[in-house]
Amino acid sequence: MTRRDITDLQKLGGPVVSRQRGEVISREGQPAEGFHLLLDGWVSSSVRLRNGKRLIQKLHLPGDMLGTPSLTLPSAADTLTALTEGKTSFVSEVSLRKLFASNPKLSALFFMAAQLERITLMDALASAGRSSALENMAHLLLDLHGRLGALGAVSNDSFYLPITQEMIGDILGITAVHVNRVLREMSRGGLVKFEGRTMCLLNLQKLRARSPLPIRVPRSKLPWLPGAKAVA
Amino acid sequence: MTRRDITDLQKLGGPVVSRQRGEVISREGQPAEGFHLLLDGWVSSSVRLRNGKRLIQKLHLPGDMLGTPSLTLPSAADTLTALTEGKTSFVSEVSLRKLFASNPKLSALFFMAAQLERITLMDALASAGRSSALENMAHLLLDLHGRLGALGAVSNDSFYLPITQEMIGDILGITAVHVNRVLREMSRGGLVKFEGRTMCLLNLQKLRARSPLPIRVPRSKLPWLPGAKAVA
DNA sequence: CGGACTGTTGAAATATATCAATATTTGTGG
DNA sequence: CCACAAATATTGATATATTTCAACAGTCCG
Incomplete structure (x- = not known):
């Protein structure tokens, strides 16, 4: 990433919010309207099933984006709970628009980050079943x-x-x-x-x-990514 | 989507390729270098575990993008197999770069499509376990x-x-x-x-x-998406 | 037609759940 | 810092969903 990319990324989030252990950052069923950057601490993403049982879909660590899947839904699919003390900052949909409108390289990186999450989920699913x-x-x-x-x-x-x-x-x-x-x-x-x-x-x-599947190692370089300023 | 978005999307893919039932479109372990648009037919995405067992992670239907998660890895995580006769077209990483560099709205839609896939996987995982x-x-x-x-x-x-x-x-x-x-x-x-x-x-x-979880219905509108030409 | 998949059913084996009781740790208020 | 309550970990006995093995019926396709 260039310096500009890093600046853009940091500008994305709103003020830093401190979270206590056990605090619910966002609850399933409520509208999303943005997502959270996890700056420090552990956070779980969980779902409650019809039969009352809970399932944790992901343990989030610092650097993760929380709640992005729910951006696609009228109301959040998962509940985000702080497992330890931590810090988050909120990214509104408006900030996200500005990012996509102005920085194609970071846009592509966001896309790739989502794909990486899919890999993790696919592996977990494959592993779980068999x-x-x-x-x-x-x-x-x-x-x-x-x-x-x-x-x-x-x-x-x-x-x-x-x-x-x-x-x-x-x-x-x-x-x-x-x-x-x-x-x-x-x-x-x-x-x-x-x-x-x-x-x-x-x-x-x-x-x-x-282990039924190896731990995946992402490609270190993506030579096809657009340059930070390569805007048509 | 505007007319321009649709044109951009159609231009993305290379020539249309016909697929026979049982044909392997892409095999796990091989480098990805792009992904496929599924134009017609059914395709499965599967993984083979260490113990030899196979698991199907997703049934792809027409309109789906195949193999995007593997773009993040040195070699593909899943094998794509045509379950019926069908048609695909290949999208190279270069085409993808052009898209991100020139159409922020479609870039954001691609990001959102990936998030929607995550939801499906999260639900499948939650459901499977419990x-x-x-x-x-x-x-x-x-x-x-x-x-x-x-x-x-x-x-x-x-x-x-x-x-x-x-x-x-x-x-x-x-x-x-x-x-x-x-x-x-x-x-x-x-x-x-x-x-x-x-x-x-x-x-x-x-x-x-x-059913342990409801079938999710995506938001019909995403008002925050950048306009097709809203490039800084 | 015939052979290879695919579907169907039964009986036995097994991994995991459930229920229950106790030990240990952790957090909290005094 | 202690004492206590609540949460968590541990272990045993039993129940159950699913697998495995096996045998056979149906069906598709060359």
Whole structure:
């Protein structure tokens, strides 16, 4: 990105808002009218099913855009909840228009970011359907390991995991009880170690072998992107 | 969309290519370098897991863009297979650049289309994890009913479904045997009727009651979109 | 026509859910 | 900083949805 791109991106968001743990940033069923940039902290995106059960579709980490899918709907599909203290800033639809109208390169990057999210969801869906709970757990842990690593939040393959086993269950679509059994089995097998909210991946190689799909690495360069000023 | 938008969109694709049933349009592991517009026919997007099992992530219908997520990766994540005879046209990365550089409105629409796909995937993921096979089947049938209806391919709530029960299993993440049991149970319960490849939804209301999530209806208007020529 | 898919049904095996009881940790107010 | 309540983790026993294996019927297509 050029300096101009970065400036444009920073100008996008409104004032920085502090979020407390447990705070609902946006609730399903309410109109969206914009999205949020996650500047700091963890946020979950969850949906409640007819039968009352909840499912977490995504754990958002700093740098993520929250709530963009709901821009396409009359009312938000998911609820955004802060899992830790954090900071967000709101991007209105008007700001988004200005971005698309003035910076084709960032527009294309936004498009590509959305495609990357699709990949993650596609992989999660493929994995969920046809793999055992342990395999899905391995995939989830490796995904977090990769994403947190990129943010510098992993040391010695261990990281802070500010979610309960029940939430992990809501991500993988299994019960909290079964999450516990699987984690303990992985622990006994020397795959991971966890104390409180700290998770340590003891054997990345074995974990990768158990993961139904590899963790995707995005293309580092997209040579076809329009130049920042290449406006017709 | 204005006339200019439509012209821009049509210019995007290369020559029309005819596809035979079973033909592989693009294979996972190979570089993408562009995507396909589906002009006619059904196409599946599938992934193969480490354990050899296949999972279908999406049934594509005419009007869909195929393979855009893989633009973000060094090599394609999914395999695109024609399920019926059909027609596609290829859009190169260069064409895509020109679009982003010259038409901010279509750029924004492309972004929004990707978000809509995310919604579908999020719902499928939420549904898959926490619902019974019958509930997921209801959701799938209603989704197809809605999408095919928009294309004028539904009459009397019945439509042509050019896929085997094994493929349905690969979509829902269950075995072909179980697909059969679930479909027959729905049939006995008066929810659906099927003969050969024709599926008829006999009781939409009951089906909706069994579906874990409603079928989403996109916003009809996005007033914030940049005008077609609103280039800074 | 015949062979290969595809659909259908039954019986047994298995992963995961559910229910229940207890231990441990975490957060909070005094 | 402590004590206590609430949330979370852990483990066992049992129930259940789905898979697996198997056998056969139907159907499509060359």
